[in-house]
Amino acid sequence: MGKQPIRTAMKVDLDKPANQQTGLHNRWHPDIPACDTITPGEPVNIECLDWTGGQIKNDDCANDMRDIDLTRVHYLTGPFHIETAEPGDVLVVEILDVQPFAERPWGFTGVFDRNNGGGFLDEFYPKAAKAIWDFEGIFCSSRHIPGVRFAGLIHPGILGCAPSAEVLAEWNRREGELIAAHAGKTVAKPPEPINVHAGSATGDLKAQVGREGARTIPGRPEHGGNCDIKNLSRGSKVYLPVHVPGAKFSVGDLHFSQGDGEISFCGAIEMAGVISLKFTVIKSGVAKMAMKSPIFHAGPVEPQFGPGRYLTFEGFSVDHEGKQHFLDATIAYRQTCLRVIEYLRRYGYDDYQIYLLLSCAPVQGHIAGIVDIPNACTTMGVPMDIFDFDIRPETEVVRKDRGKCAFTSDHK
Amino acid sequence: MGKQPIRTAMKVDLDKPANQQTGLHNRWHPDIPACDTITPGEPVNIECLDWTGGQIKNDDCANDMRDIDLTRVHYLTGPFHIETAEPGDVLVVEILDVQPFAERPWGFTGVFDRNNGGGFLDEFYPKAAKAIWDFEGIFCSSRHIPGVRFAGLIHPGILGCAPSAEVLAEWNRREGELIAAHAGKTVAKPPEPINVHAGSATGDLKAQVGREGARTIPGRPEHGGNCDIKNLSRGSKVYLPVHVPGAKFSVGDLHFSQGDGEISFCGAIEMAGVISLKFTVIKSGVAKMAMKSPIFHAGPVEPQFGPGRYLTFEGFSVDHEGKQHFLDATIAYRQTCLRVIEYLRRYGYDDYQIYLLLSCAPVQGHIAGIVDIPNACTTMGVPMDIFDFDIRPETEVVRKDRGKCAFTSDHK
Amino acid sequence: MGKQPIRTAMKVDLDKPANQQTGLHNRWHPDIPACDTITPGEPVNIECLDWTGGQIKNDDCANDMRDIDLTRVHYLTGPFHIETAEPGDVLVVEILDVQPFAERPWGFTGVFDRNNGGGFLDEFYPKAAKAIWDFEGIFCSSRHIPGVRFAGLIHPGILGCAPSAEVLAEWNRREGELIAAHAGKTVAKPPEPINVHAGSATGDLKAQVGREGARTIPGRPEHGGNCDIKNLSRGSKVYLPVHVPGAKFSVGDLHFSQGDGEISFCGAIEMAGVISLKFTVIKSGVAKMAMKSPIFHAGPVEPQFGPGRYLTFEGFSVDHEGKQHFLDATIAYRQTCLRVIEYLRRYGYDDYQIYLLLSCAPVQGHIAGIVDIPNACTTMGVPMDIFDFDIRPETEVVRKDRGKCAFTSDHK
Amino acid sequence: MGKQPIRTAMKVDLDKPANQQTGLHNRWHPDIPACDTITPGEPVNIECLDWTGGQIKNDDCANDMRDIDLTRVHYLTGPFHIETAEPGDVLVVEILDVQPFAERPWGFTGVFDRNNGGGFLDEFYPKAAKAIWDFEGIFCSSRHIPGVRFAGLIHPGILGCAPSAEVLAEWNRREGELIAAHAGKTVAKPPEPINVHAGSATGDLKAQVGREGARTIPGRPEHGGNCDIKNLSRGSKVYLPVHVPGAKFSVGDLHFSQGDGEISFCGAIEMAGVISLKFTVIKSGVAKMAMKSPIFHAGPVEPQFGPGRYLTFEGFSVDHEGKQHFLDATIAYRQTCLRVIEYLRRYGYDDYQIYLLLSCAPVQGHIAGIVDIPNACTTMGVPMDIFDFDIRPETEVVRKDRGKCAFTSDHK
Structure with missing residues (x-):
């Protein structure tokens, strides 16, 4: 039956x-x-x-x-x-x-x-x-x-x-x-x-x-x-x-x-x-x-953090050498990623750890503006509740030894 | 006091x-x-x-x-x-x-x-x-x-x-x-x-x-x-x-x-x-x-629809003439927009109405994949609850006269 | 027009x-x-x-x-x-x-x-x-x-x-x-x-x-x-x-x-x-x-905190003198309120301040169980993000002078 | 390792x-x-x-x-x-x-x-x-x-x-x-x-x-x-x-x-x-x-429907025989349940089916008001998206044969 x-x-x-x-x-x-x-x-x-x-x-x-x-x-x-x-x-x-x-x-x-x-x-x-x-x-x-x-x-x-x-x-x-x-x-x-x-x-x-x-x-x-x-x-x-x-x-x-x-x-x-x-x-x-x-x-059971629980970073289509690109969302998103790495490394992470983390944690990557020539604007929202410490800008940064990710055997 | x-x-x-x-x-x-x-x-x-x-x-x-x-x-x-x-x-x-x-x-x-x-x-x-x-x-x-x-x-x-x-x-x-x-x-x-x-x-x-x-x-x-x-x-x-x-x-x-x-x-x-x-x-x-x-x-009072209430469209960095572009999120997002227009025009809207709507309604534009060479993949999530009819794919499409947006006086 | x-x-x-x-x-x-x-x-x-x-x-x-x-x-x-x-x-x-x-x-x-x-x-x-x-x-x-x-x-x-x-x-x-x-x-x-x-x-x-x-x-x-x-x-x-x-x-x-x-x-x-x-x-x-x-x-713009951002307290239909009541959700909810007051007073609030706060902040009061004789169970979910300090149980309690609410002129 | x-x-x-x-x-x-x-x-x-x-x-x-x-x-x-x-x-x-x-x-x-x-x-x-x-x-x-x-x-x-x-x-x-x-x-x-x-x-x-x-x-x-x-x-x-x-x-x-x-x-x-x-x-x-x-x-993965996707019913502490009770949330919740049954039976369900459904579907039962003597007010929010038809009040009711739940062998 x-x-x-x-x-x-x-x-x-x-x-x-x-x-x-x-x-x-x-x-x-x-x-x-x-x-x-x-x-x-x-x-x-x-x-x-x-x-x-x-x-x-x-x-x-x-x-x-x-x-x-x-x-x-x-x-x-x-x-x-x-x-x-x-x-x-x-x-x-x-x-x-x-x-x-x-x-x-x-x-x-x-x-x-x-x-x-x-x-x-x-x-x-x-x-x-x-x-x-x-x-x-x-x-x-x-x-x-x-x-x-x-x-x-x-x-x-x-x-x-x-x-x-x-x-x-x-x-x-x-x-x-x-x-x-x-x-x-x-x-x-x-x-x-x-x-x-x-x-x-x-x-x-x-x-x-x-x-x-x-x-x-x-x-x-x-x-x-x-x-x-x-x-x-x-x-x-x-x-x-x-x-x-x-x-x-x-x-x-x-x-x-x-x-x-x-x-x-x-x-x-x-x-x-x-x-x-x-x-x-x-x-x-x-x-x-x-x-x-x-x-x-999507299904109804995605992890939900509440809109106020994401810390969101902005990036624009100006590359790291200061070159202006035309409405390039790919470059803007790369800049956005770099902004997050710069922010999070203050807590003691090395950049590769954050690079890995942003790849796999449920960060929200949005195309915010794609028409305001010459700059595309993209954002990355990082859910603050994935950390066991407080990453809000208002909170004092405590830099700690946060170990390291796996590198190759010849890494120095 | x-x-x-x-x-x-x-x-x-x-x-x-x-x-x-x-x-x-x-x-x-x-x-x-x-x-x-x-x-x-x-x-x-x-x-x-x-x-x-x-x-x-x-x-x-x-x-x-x-x-x-x-x-x-x-x-x-x-x-x-x-x-x-x-x-x-x-x-x-x-x-x-x-x-x-x-x-x-x-x-x-x-x-x-x-x-x-x-x-x-x-x-x-x-x-x-x-x-x-x-x-x-x-x-x-x-x-x-x-x-x-x-x-x-x-x-x-x-x-x-x-x-x-x-x-x-x-x-x-x-x-x-x-x-x-x-x-x-x-x-x-x-x-x-x-x-x-x-x-x-x-x-x-x-x-x-x-x-x-x-x-x-x-x-x-x-x-x-x-x-x-x-x-x-x-x-x-x-x-x-x-x-x-x-x-x-x-x-x-x-x-x-x-x-x-x-x-x-x-x-x-x-x-x-x-x-x-x-x-x-x-x-x-x-x-x-x-x-x-x-x-x-963000603040806590954004309109909330529930994750299952967005209908989401995918687009890739292959342009409308079939040309392959390299990880270009801008082109992918343009294609994503076109996919939504093609879907919604079936209900009787003209394309300009949808173009206007996607500009101003709270659609979610995500950079889904930006590394799988050569295709960037972007998505646009359209909240279904903004329509007074059911736009789910399972529902029979009823084409109606949906008027028109304002055009110039020489529009024909 | x-x-x-x-x-x-x-x-x-x-x-x-x-x-x-x-x-x-x-x-x-x-x-x-x-x-x-x-x-x-x-x-x-x-x-x-x-x-x-x-x-x-x-x-x-x-x-x-x-x-x-x-x-x-x-x-x-x-x-x-x-x-x-x-x-x-x-x-x-x-x-x-x-x-x-x-x-x-x-x-x-x-x-x-x-x-x-x-x-x-x-x-x-x-x-x-x-x-x-x-x-x-x-x-x-x-x-x-x-x-x-x-x-x-x-x-x-x-x-x-x-x-x-x-x-x-x-x-x-x-x-x-x-x-x-x-x-x-x-x-x-x-x-x-x-x-x-x-x-x-x-x-x-x-x-x-x-x-x-x-x-x-x-x-x-x-x-x-x-x-x-x-x-x-x-x-x-x-x-x-x-x-x-x-x-x-x-x-x-x-x-x-x-x-x-x-x-x-x-x-x-x-x-x-x-x-x-x-x-x-x-x-x-x-x-x-x-x-x-x-x-x-309800409308779509209620404040949203995310399900994990409520700290929720349980109460049962046993009153404060230890008397057992039969599936009485009213008594259970009163007990639930008292549990929250006991928890929050540790931060330095007096009970009247909390009583006032629970009346007006967007707390969620649920009838959890109403059939398990003789106890009704109700809950109150308190949104943690309304506080400017961390009320999670894992966090050390810092008792502070938190002033007082307005009392009558003969209050002592 | x-x-x-x-x-x-x-x-x-x-x-x-x-x-x-x-x-x-x-x-x-x-x-x-x-x-x-x-x-x-x-x-x-x-x-x-x-x-x-x-x-x-x-x-x-x-x-x-x-x-x-x-x-x-x-x-x-x-x-x-x-x-x-x-x-x-x-x-x-x-x-x-x-x-x-x-x-x-x-x-x-x-x-x-x-x-x-x-x-x-x-x-x-x-x-x-x-x-x-x-x-x-x-x-x-x-x-x-x-x-x-x-x-x-x-x-x-x-x-x-x-x-x-x-x-x-x-x-x-x-x-x-x-x-x-x-x-x-x-x-x-x-x-x-x-x-x-x-x-x-x-x-x-x-x-x-x-x-x-x-x-x-x-x-x-x-x-x-x-x-x-x-x-x-x-x-x-x-x-x-x-x-x-x-x-x-x-x-x-x-x-x-x-x-x-x-x-x-x-x-x-x-x-x-x-x-x-x-x-x-x-x-x-x-x-x-x-x-x-x-x-x-609670955890972050509860099913989420969006606040506007619940149809919510009110009930008060006046029982089905018209007797007024004093701030009795238990009676109010029973009345609330009955209101939902009366609403949903119009679609062809028998009452026992709905009684079973309200017991197990993720309905939200709230204590709305517990101080306005003599009436307690409770609510039950029914997530509309659990139905494969539209239960909004604006939508025409289509009564259908919806089978029956299991009864005892002597049920008639």
């Missing part, structure tokens, strides 16, 4: 190489075989590796972060064939829950080396660094960033349906043009046969996926993908365009928490775990909803 | 030309004479014109918007000499309240003509348009955008202290370089002697302010200014660096409401009214707080 | 005796003449006296509180004839705004003497006391209760439509029975000809109102009245049953703020001011909505 | 009789042996049965609810010896998480028969009834109450430390007096040797616990216990007085959700599951905090 326990549509094995698990894949391609079939209305659990596929260890050395192999990341779980979904439909994904594995109650936030991955502030912070976060129920804390503890805004970094061949070709065209226009600088990641993992595909099909398959790093307008939207947390509903029969939905890159922008690149609290989902299909939804990119609404 | 009614530190006259009122000025310059003195701890009322100084009429024709004289805008009230404030101090400004004038219960949102002001989407919407908003207590509605009504997130668009001579010189240098590098395109506004209004200054001083004084359009990192931050509403506390003796604080450009980005440029619900402020001085606060740009925290 | 300033439907004169103003009345009776007519859809301002009709002074002595004449209170503004409203309809009242008079920026909270009014804790705190609150925009603070400051949750204590003759008779019957059953104890207030004020009625009609008219102290299920619901603040919508032709709506007893329960009786921050309303009529709404008592929903 | 998975301090076996599991007990008594020891600072998982110990089945018949054996309920998990805790200390309990068992994704809400348990509205709804709730991640829904679905406000109904012998004697004294004064009516539950379960105690000690041990139904001021406070959810911190060495802390009666008051008695969504806790001890905290009853603050 009653409902059964939720079915686990795909398990992962944390002890087995990711590329030997056929329920995983690390490219977007329409021909990667579906690993399972899901019926709309049926809640399912889907297990996921952390986005590095287990390359990062729970220790106090950031060598693993520095030496990460970025061709072996983003092993997504899927693709799943969703019954009745056809191109032109909208796939509604309800995120019923997200949890870390009980037997693995930790995650990590990293800064990549500028020469291997980089990040939003790599001009200022070029070295690799790492913080390990311990989970206690809904809360997390880190021995590498003492003095903070907060409830996770837990969510998947990546979810999306497979591109059609046409959509994939468009991605490769436009990103290829960008790459071509910026020789010598890594501005995008083209298809890459090395370390391709195409689920259960082998031989020619796998080779084709390697040649054509889109990398998973960027989110893309046509399907979402690696949007890294922190608010896709428990109880959210996401509306995704369907491009191939059965949708071929994939998910992965679970985050225990993240700040707007995920600024250090490996910036969320990355974790392995399980996501519980339920699917609905809106027939011909793409046309009905005039949808070109995903939309969503 | 009890407190007296709050003193009005400066009145404005809505029926008198702005440039004849010595308590107003429209440039930032250290030598504009203070119009009054305020004691820290003393609450004061300060009256303000709307930012166009009364150029816009409450009617159904957007000719005034098209023909606006942008050399005659941003008449700020001030500057005020704040006792005890010295360069290097931080001026804490508590926003006790903001109100429209009771006898003038309306405001306006405008789209400028692309050739006279423009806006964030002027490539797509080049013509002038206008919406008049009527105020009823905390609520506003517009005959030009039927079907919406919402509580104002009322705030000043501009507040800041006067620049020092050095700061002003730096502004002119860097903005001048930008202008020089983009000949033929309006990328910034240089000092402009025409229609300069320097408060009570006349003669040589006024001429000097005209030659050197910074325009009020952009916010700037050193002092804030025209930040257009929607959350600086009732109960907020703003921390501003002081650059000259007495701070020379000015305020103006009151908004009944605004969305993140204020995308149509004249995008907030612009109004005349009164702001109630209280000042505190933190001695040597700039060094103590390591402050390069203003910071703030 | 544009809307006119909001019409003031009734003015009051703070310097003239309340009983000489025909737009006021202090009884509920169907025959009190309407003072004005209001059209549905038309926003109106209505001015109100404070509920004591000006008996309380802004000073540091509580003699006025002790000696208050309770036959001369609750001068409501109205009744207003609402066009089209008929018995059986529901009158929808939208509270557009509530404001104190600019020229009178203060209010008061009082404890009555146990022998003249009393209050919820008069067994423990039998003496009169008073606190004066100064308003600064949305905030208030009191020289009599230093260390606290908060945004008002501003609202009317009283609003309702006149009873029909039948409803009035029922009130007098049932309250008369209660009085009869409790000889020697003031358990309710019967009709009272002394100091009756029936608006413009004179002579026989006024005498009849004196003999029959219901007192305004209690809220009553059939019409609402003096509900003292703190959440009927800006932006709320209240649905009221209509009992007589034209509804005969009245309003008054404005509060700058109040806590759940308004425990000290004169417990809100009582003030004179102006309320802005808009009316709609739902024809035959009483039957359609199966309405026996008013319903409402 | 990293933290270990959280230790499970006590497991329960859902298939074994509760009274055969030594980690459970169903009385409060100082001498029940501790089942395990917990170190402050160590997070632990504690498994719990549902409060009926498994008497209720997942089916469509309420016979089990009617025939429940109330001497065999409230098997709490514990008591736990908390290291370093001594009488006079305060035990701080942080609720890290609460989850149902994955293999048992359902719970139940019940109405007891008036002759066996009863409930807050048993005068009106005397028969047994039941609703089964299915869990999908953070959400629940019921085949017995279609049209509603909501996020759980998950929490323990019971937590507390064991009473000392003195405290226990006081409980028995005062509750005995109440019983003695109300012969013929069940007003409280005295000690009851039948079906006593005293953990690992046997023989004389078990007999003593049966003779003296306090029943677990009521919460009590000295220790909390069965407070049924819905807001003690994920992330809450509760401060409990310690009465015996080692605190002897117990917990149980997990609720997936509950409304203020838990009005149908078995009114929460009762479930078996696991709670994750962390303990801290504040030495001499009872005196330091002047604590007579527990206090708490």
